[in-house]
Amino acid sequence: MPGPVLAGSGQQLDGSLPTIYEEFRLTRDEIGVCRKVATHMSLKPHTGVSKTINNYSRLTAYDLQEGVDMVQAQSMADTSTSYTPSEVGAQVVLPRTTLRRIADPDLLRRTGRLLATAYDVKEDNDGTAQFTSFTPIVGSAGLIMGPGYFLAAVGRLSIGNDRTNPENPPEPWVAVLHPLHVHALFGNSIPLSDVPTGSNRYTGLTATGATVSSASDKAHDMMEKGPKSLGSFMGVPIYKDANIDVDSSDDASGAIFSKEGFIFVSEWEPEMMNEEEDKSLRALELNIIGSYAWGLWRSSNYGVETLFDASLPTG
Secondary structure, three states: OOOOOOOOOOOOOOOOOOOOOOOOOOOOOOOOOHHHHOEEEEOOOOOOOOEEEEEEOOOOOOOOOOOOOOOOOOOOOEEEEEEOOEEEEEEEEEEHHHHHHOOOOOHHHHHHHHHHHHHHHHHHHHHHHHHHHOOOEEEOOOOOOOHHHHHHHHHHHHOOOOOOOOOOOOOOEEEEEOHHHHHHHHHHHOOEEOOOOOOOEOEOOEOOOOEEOOOOHHHHHHHHHHHHHOOEEOOEEEEEOOOOOEOOOOEEEEEEEEHHHEEEEEEEEEEEOOEEEEOOOOEEEEEEEEEEEEEEOOOOOOEEEEEEEOOOOEO
16 A cells, blocks of 8 residues: 655655755855055056156265365155056856746845955955065075064064164054964964973974963963964064965965055956846846056065965864
8 A cells, every 4th residue: 555655865756846945155255454454545547557656765964074065965866666557357147047047046146246255355365465575584484483583574674674774664564474374473472382391382383282381361361362362463463364375385475564565556446347138148247347456665675574384283
């Protein structure tokens, strides 16, 4: 005698049930921080293809001899630095059939959000790529980020990386580091240890430390709050940016710099430029387009590249 007719996988009516997706989520990207720590400039219409900044050379004062005419006239020179924006964009074409058949009724809106995020990630990644162009470098491939290296970078920045003709780059100063750099800096600042005496220091990105070698209130506060407790270090605000590229050897370059030394030139801000439905293609074309340029100002004096290991932590 036939039993109940069941619907489902392996049942009598295993092909009659539609697949219902009740929730649709977007992949989260690292939007980044470069725009908020850069000096913003705009390239206005009818002003050419580049934004140009002139820098005047320094002058020198001399000792004078009383009663003797001063004959110390000096020449002046200027140096131009140009930043040339270029277009950046992303595009998706959605056929009418896709919009009609897809289970997500908000596909069009979600696609717009994905395009905006893609643009933001590209923009930020282009910004972080500038860090390797700061001339002074603290650290090297394979080294682990720690307080001493951070202090060394701050020290070089404080004199414009020039002991002969020192200059103090204007504040604010900021540090933009890969999250795994911050992870190592945090661990080396507590520090972690295998024994209470602290004879074995925190090593690399491998959290081998079983105890905290310091009993200070600061160390316990850091343990409670985690890497977020490093909102600033040695007076310099720290920003984490996972869009910093990690090379094939697991190394990455962050930077500590004066905001005046990190330039963002916008020709026009990103905008959605969607075409009406293409009648022959029977589809909607979604475009996001903008134009910008990243660059450095006085790259030998106003910032320091920080090159350190960014291996994935192991337990």
